[in-house]
Amino acid sequence: MRLERAVHRFRLQSAHNLLDEAFASVPPEAFVRDVGRPLLMRLDDAAELRFARSLLELRLLAQAQGWERVHGPLVVLACAPSDDDVLELIAIGIALADRHCRIAYLGAATPVDALAEAVRRQDTAAVVLAAERGALTRRDGAELRALPCPLVVIGTARAALAKATDGVALDAEAVTAPARIAGLARRQSSRRSDEPSPT
Secondary structure (H helix, E strand, O other), X not given: OHHHHHHHOOOHHHHHHHHHHHHHHOOHHHHHHHHHHHHXXXXXXXXXXXXXHHHHHHHHHHHOOOHHHOOOOEEEEEEOOOXXXXXXXXXXXXXXXXXXXXXXXXXXXXXHHHHHHHHHHOOEXXXXXXXXXXXXXXXXXXXXXXXXXXXXXXXXXXXXXXXXXXXXXXXXXXXXXXXXXXXXXXXXXXXXXXXXXXX
């Protein structure tokens, strides 16, 4: 694979050119599944893996430009405190923006108190939390359960964390995942707009 060879040789421009070709043929939400993950699984050198991961993250974020200006319900994206794998999180954010959701992206290893503060400060309709490990402190679990909007957990630890936080576990690679999250966000936003304003 040409992209793999470019990564082995740390050829940044060649890798960018090949990723241009990949993005021209694969939609962003399928990019991680069809291009990113297969590449990362074939790499066993730590430096090459770091280079490839950084490159993929950079290119996905470039595809996400403007997602914070979309007119629609706000979805906050974050990784669990001990997690730094952001690729599926960014890809699902791009798919949500295509479905008219506004995105606030907090990124890797987000402390739960910072996530909760971001949710409280904005009219957040849903939170997507990426979790590859199942560890949460009791306090973090309680804070996530207290969020005033639906919590969707993606990643390999999604079932355990969703159970611990009263969230919804979804497979980020499932074709229906973005539509389900967008639906949750729209319903939450609609419920809030139907509530009588305090007098």
